[in-house]
Amino acid sequence: MKLNVLYFAWVRERIGVAxxxxxxxxxxxxxxxxxxxxxxxxxxxxxxxxSVLRCAIDQTLVPFETSLANATEVAFFPPMTGG
Structure with a gap:
């Protein structure tokens, strides 16, 4: 299957692509x-x-054990903080 994978914040910086x-x-x-x-x-x-990563499938936060069935987009990012 093809997935669009998005990387945010320091994840993007370490991998080198958005x-x-x-x-x-x-x-x-x-x-x-x-x-x-x-x-x-x-x-x-x-x-x-x-433990310092969060992920979303099709813009919904999910745990790492979540199935990729029917997914089109997966995003990885650090935990969000308020402020």
């Missing part, structure tokens, strides 16, 4: 993160500590 289209066989966000981390060191570094 978005990309990814061809994947991943069934969940965790599996997608494993695939991306195996690509290059910059992805491995950005995704090394998943």
């Amino acid at each position: 978005s990309e289209t990814v061809e994947t066989d991943a069934g969940s966000i965790n599996e997608l993160l494993d695939e991306l981390s195996a690509r290059e060191e910059r992805y491995a570094i950005a995704f090394s500590d998943r």
Whole structure:
């Protein structure tokens, strides 16, 4: 499946791109993160500590165990803070 993957804040800075289209066989966000981390060191570094990441599928916050079935967009970003 093809997914539009978006990266925000320091995730974008570490990976070096704001978005990309990814061809994947991943069934969940965790599996997608494993695939991306195996690509290059910059992805491995950005995704090394998943406790400091949040993700959304089609603009809805979801846990990493969430299925990618019917997803068109996945976004990764640091936790949001108020202020």
